[in-house]
Amino acid sequence: MPEDAIPEGDESSRPRRWGYERFRDLFSARQLLGLETSARIIGRVKDLRLRRALATNFSDLLRYQNMLCRYDMMALKSLDIFSIHGFPVSYVQVESNLLGIRNGNALPVGSGGWVNIIEKYTKAKRYCTEPFEVAFRGKTKITVPMRGEWIGERNPERPEAAERRIDIRCASATDVTLPPSSLDAVLTDPPYFGMVQYGELMHFCYVWLRKLMGENFPGLELVTTRHADELTGNETAERGLEHFAEGLANVYGRMARALRPGAPLVFTYHHNQQDAYLAVGMAILDAGLTCSASLPCPAEMGGSIHIHGTGSSILDTVFVCRQSGTTPRASLFTDAAGLAEIMSAEVADLCAAGMKPTSGDIRCMALGHITRMAIWRLKPAWNPKLATTEKFAIFRKTMNGIATADALQKRLEKTEAPVPAVVGSLFAQDETRNFADAVAF
């Protein structure tokens, strides 16, 4: 078991305030015995592929086998340490059975035991060979197989076919160099400024994994997961909005140079503060791109306990950026009224998909669209050489000149969202909206 100390940090100072000094202090003696025994067994597995898979499962197990876990009274199971993106210390702790329990139908009960973890991993692996989409038929959730699609190196139905080549690197994207015009698309999910402290949180699992797999194992060479190049705002590490914006601009610039002409750079983002969008706007413009679409889309954390039932946002904006191309004229707007029109149609679509957008969602959607239009306006005369603070000021002024999230929230809260037309078949499009009229950029 690891002896590493818990360092100070925006998130990790909390357990320290409660008297936890080393990561191992976050586990009961019984959990430490179970985890160490598990790690020793995994360490003896000779097949590297299998040992790696078991180490991944072990890493998931750690999240449920520690004394920061709480019990979810609604779901009747334990919540993992990162059900909140932090180190929540609660008065009442829950300890899951290490091996896990199966019911009469041999299905795993609750969460957090080895049987639950292995079942989850098996499902993920099965998804790789038989991927599907989830949809609703009436109120019934159904899965729709994606025939012919698969994830992995070898085609599960045609093992003789050529292998796919993948290249996974554990490195900072700010250092990556790719050949020009070599990419068909870049699809990414950057940090949302200071929302999640990935480096601090993953340190919790990393100290165990490094001990288990060895410090020469690819990706585990460094002593800690904390890194000066991490693209997050972090007060303890004195990384502010400028660090985030400049880092993102660096990465997007590298990607833009590697994209084929007209190919998209697509990423998700979500924040309810305007400042966090200044960084996004600057990064896209510095990279020489424009934003051809900003699409609201349900985000991963819908079930998260700190978001559920609050006004917080569970929507991401998907930003689609290109050097050149076309965009539907109907998606352009110049003021709050124009934006309200676009957004009320989107809110109706989201309602049709079974979501009830909160005021936080409306705010995030508005900020996404306003960012898109500010980029659109600023692109022709953007000067990437200006100081970051100056670029922030220009971008903020342009956003505010178009509309503010507050104005949108007020405007939309007063109006009822239009009732969506009933969609008869899966994935049907709303034929009434005319996107045929396109504007080139």
Ligand SMILES: C[S@@+](CC[C@H](N)C(=O)[O-])C[C@H]1O[C@@H](n2cnc3c(N)ncnc32)[C@H](O)[C@@H]1O
């Ligand atoms: C929003 S998360 C992506 C989550 C991912 N889509 C998933 O489903 O697991 C952002 C990720 O960016 C990583 N990150 C932060 N700074 C980075 C950098 N300089 N280079 C590469 N990745 C970075 C974080 O560690 C984190 O894993």
